[in-house]
Amino acid sequence: MEELLLNKTGKKLILLGNEAIVRGALESGVNFVSTYPGTPASEIGNTFFRIAKDVGVYFEFSTNEKVALEAAIGASFSGLKTLVAMKNFGLNVCLDALIPFAYTGTKGANVIIIADDPSCHSSAQSEENSRFVADAAHIPVLEPADPQECLDFTKLGFQISEKFKIPVIIRTTTRVAHQKMPVVLGPMPNVKTKKGVFIKDVRRFVTLPPRVLEMKQELLDKIKKIRELSEKSEINKIEGKKKAKTGIVASGVAYLYVKEALKELDLDLPVLKLGFFYPLPKEKFKNFIKGLDKVLVVEELEGFIEQVTFFLAKIANPEIKIFGKNLLPEIGELRTEIVVSAVAKFADIEYKTQDTKYKIPVSKRSPMLCPGCPYWLVISAIKKAVDVKKVIFGGEIGCYMLFGNSPINLQDYLSCMGSSVGIAHGIKKATNQKLITFVGDSSFFHSGIPPLINTVFNKSNPLIIILNNQTTAMTGHQPHPAAPVVPDGIKIENIVRACGVKYVKTIDQVNQEEMTQTIKEFLEKDEVSVIIANRPCIFVAKKNA
Amino acid sequence: MPKNIDQFNIVIKGVGGQGLITLLQIIAEAALSEGYSVRTSELHGLSQRGGSVEVHIRFGKKIYSPIVAQGKADLILGLEMQEGLRGAPFSNKKTKFLINKQINSIALGKSFSEKELLSIFKKFTGNITLVPASDICRAKLGTDVVSGIYLISLAVSKKLVPLKSASVLKAIKKIIPAKYLELNLKTFNLAKS
Numbered sequence: 001m002e003e004l005l006l007n008k009t010g011k012k013l014i015l016l017g018n019e020a021i022v023r024g025a026l027e028s029g030v031n032f033v034s035t036y037p038g039t040p041a042s043e044i045g046n047t048f049f050r051i052a053k054d055v056g057v058y059f060e061f062s063t064n065e066k067v068a069l070e071a072a073i074g075a076s077f078s079g080l081k082t083l084v085a086m087k088n089f090g091l092n093v094c095l096d097a098l099i100p101f102a103y104t105g106t107k108g109a110n111v112i113i114i115a116d117d118p119s120c121h122s123s124a125q126s127e128e129n130s131r132f133v134a135d136a137a138h139i140p141v142l143e144p145a146d147p148q149e150c151l152d153f154t155k156l157g158f159q160i161s162e163k164f165k166i167p168v169i170i171r172t173t174t175r176v177a178h179q180k181m182p183v184v185l186g187p188m189p190n191v192k193t194k195k196g197v198f199i200k201d202v203r204r205f206v207t208l209p210p211r212v213l214e215m216k217q218e219l220l221d222k223i224k225k226i227r228e229l230s231e232k233s234e235i236n237k238i239e240g241k242k243k244a245k246t247g248i249v250a251s252g253v254a255y256l257y258v259k260e261a262l263k264e265l266d267l268d269l270p271v272l273k274l275g276f277f278y279p280l281p282k283e284k285f286k287n288f289i290k291g292l293d294k295v296l297v298v299e300e301l302e303g304f305i306e307q308v309t310f311f312l313a314k315i316a317n318p319e320i321k322i323f324g325k326n327l328l329p330e331i332g333e334l335r336t337e338i339v340v341s342a343v344a345k346f347a348d349i350e351y352k353t354q355d356t357k358y359k360i361p362v363s364k365r366s367p368m369l370c371p372g373c374p375y376w377l378v379i380s381a382i383k384k385a386v387d388v389k390k391v392i393f394g395g396e397i398g399c400y401m402l403f404g405n406s407p408i409n410l411q412d413y414l415s416c417m418g419s420s421v422g423i424a425h426g427i428k429k430a431t432n433q434k435l436i437t438f439v440g441d442s443s444f445f446h447s448g449i450p451p452l453i454n455t456v457f458n459k460s461n462p463l464i465i466i467l468n469n470q471t472t473a474m475t476g477h478q479p480h481p482a483a484p485v486v487p488d489g490i491k492i493e494n495i496v497r498a499c500g501v502k503y504v505k506t507i508d509q510v511n512q513e514e515m516t517q518t519i520k521e522f523l524e525k526d527e528v529s530v531i532i533a534n535r536p537c538i539f540v541a542k543k544n545a
Numbered sequence: 546m547p548k549n550i551d552q553f554n555i556v557i558k559g560v561g562g563q564g565l566i567t568l569l570q571i572i573a574e575a576a577l578s579e580g581y582s583v584r585t586s587e588l589h590g591l592s593q594r595g596g597s598v599e600v601h602i603r604f605g606k607k608i609y610s611p612i613v614a615q616g617k618a619d620l621i622l623g624l625e626m627q628e629g630l631r632g633a634p635f636s637n638k639k640t641k642f643l644i645n646k647q648i649n650s651i652a653l654g655k656s657f658s659e660k661e662l663l664s665i666f667k668k669f670t671g672n673i674t675l676v677p678a679s680d681i682c683r684a685k686l687g688t689d690v691v692s693g694i695y696l697i698s699l700a701v702s703k704k705l706v707p708l709k710s711a712s713v714l715k716a717i718k719k720i721i722p723a724k725y726l727e728l729n730l731k732t733f734n735l736a737k738s
Binding site: 012043121146179182256259335336353360361362365367368407476 | 657
């Protein structure tokens with residue numbers, strides 16, 4: 001049996017933040033877990049994929065984050081305890097289903113994990129701060145700082161959801177999700193595979209006017225009650241010196257940097273550590289800032305809490321000086337040395353930063369497609385078939401976003417998943433230029449099909465190359481609907497044909513001659529054309545060998 | 546070294562595929578078994594495609610941040626010379642460098658010779674131990690996949706890390722899958738001797 005499943009209350013295990021979330025969900029008796037992989041949240045799904053059967057949990061890699069959430073909504077409506085995990089961009093995909101879910105509320109408890117990636121360590125499209133969702137959706141958001149809190153807050157999330165019948169979001173960041181520390185285990189309930197029951201209740205599950213406005217009122221009432229809980233909750237705590245004129249507010253991993261900074265500067269200042277991002281404990285917050293001359297808000301990315309501080313200070317302490325983004329960056333993750341400097345400036349302490357101006361002459365080591373990656377063969381066929389200067393190349397999210405790196409240089413635009421085809425259509429409609437766009441197999445299922453239908457429906461003629469490496473490679477080789485490990489898997493070519501595309505060919509790119517000729521031929525078509533480059537990722541090939 | 550240290554900060558630098566996360570697990574597990582507070586940080590994702598990889602391990606009486614602050618590393622372990630050099634911003638005058646005498650060329654970039662790299666190192670540190678871990682492992686064990694294990698075993702036996710050899714050995718036995726354990730134990734003993 002895996003150590004993660006040990007039923008030994010009080011035992012300390014070194015866990016990754018994401019593993020601690022899994023453990024927290026198991027200790028809460030979760031029944032149903034759905035996800036679409038995305039770093040830095042991927043290990044949550046990967047771990048459940050491995051253990052779900054042993055622990056009586058239903059688990060699925062859904063086709064995208066919205067579908068994952070919808071699956072969980074259905075299971076919650078049927079009375080099951082559900083967990084959904086995704087990276088920040090997944091939240092955007094599922095927002096349409098998420099907001100009404102706050103209105104209907106849950107039946108079985110539901111916790112949603114959203115992992116942000118300040119500094120974009122493994123994110124291409126933007127440095128998104130998912131906190132905006134709290135105000136948009138009126139959903140409680142908890143922010144753990146470390147793996148122990150990942151476990152504890154996941155359990156608290158399930159408790160809040162259970163009590164108030166509302167989904168709860170746990171927002172992590174890379175340095176929380178990929179942090180390890182010894183975590184104290186709690187008891188494991190004896191969960192057996194559970195079937196739910198859907199009991200009809202149109203007042204509860206149907207969002208239609210005029211009922212939908214009543215639902216909004218019910219939601220706001222719930223948030224009011226949860227704010228009372230937030231006021232009393234010990235995860236919003238005040239630490240350090242009692243009677244001081246300066247104080248610090250911190251949340252998430254930033255709190256850990258604040259603790260390091262106080263230690264480094266040998267300072268004792270009161271710190272308000274917020275576990276709830278939403279709803280904030282406004283009274284506790286006001287009491288904290290009431291007696292202070294100045295306060296520093298330490299948070300990563302945009303200053304959401306800083307803005308609230310200005311608002312609350314107007315009522316509680318209009319004279320207070322508020323520091324935050326004037327001392328800390330809005331772009332990129334925080335690090336200890338950044339927070340130490342900011343706290344030193346804030347507290348008027350001389351602090352000499354370490355001299356780190358060594359010139360390191362070593363060149364950047366960019367990630368590159370693996371040696372033997374089947375995509376190399378697509379690249380070589382394209383370079384044989386066309387003058388790459390005269391063709392526009394559409395990029396996408398997946399290993400093939402490395403097509404943007406030298407020496408490949410086949411990527412003229414890149415946005416979110418599924419967008420390469422949608423944007424290709426727009427460019428083809430707007431110009432007379434030639435265009436080849438790439439979409440991965442998993443991306444195609446995620447959100448590439450509606451834009452493909454749009455090219456047929458609204459008549460444009462990009463050449464779309466679906467890179468079918470038979471796995472979701474970049475996030476760690478999770479299966480998708482056409483993966484060979486899936487029994488009776490779906491054939492991508494059948495979908496493309498069913499969408500009304502006439503020019504479709506599935507080619508193993510090892511056949512360079514056929515690949516090159518087809519690219520040349522399809523690029524001249526006046527309708528959309530699709531090549532499915534069908535060759536497994538070397539890791540899949542190795543596994544099947 | 547004092548037994549109950551306040552904090553000990555390690556930064557390991559290497560390239561994707563060198564097994565840095567396994568090394569992190571071993572050191573973290575050994576530190577936990579000696580009763581220390583432990584925090585680590587790692588990154589997942591695209592880095593496995595041949596990019597630079599960096600992991601942080603901190604242990605001591607009470608550790609908060611999972612990442613080592615600039616200039617605060619006690620030990621920088623480089624599994625490759627150029628990557629080890631990238632650890633410089635974490636170093637101070639007392640920081641020890643333990644570097645694998647191994648160079649993986651950088652696509653599209655200037656690659657340095659061992660001599661050039663060593664002279665750059667010497668500009669900012671006198672505390673560098675260069676060890677041909679990959680060569681030794683290839684010659685004695687037939688593979689360099691364990692060169693990281695060789696280096697941490699060496700670091701412990703040379704007291705560059707204030708952890709007991711026995712704790713690290715126990716951690717190796719816990720972390721390494723049975724299939725590869727014998728090879729790793731051989732590596733541990735080779736480094737010790």
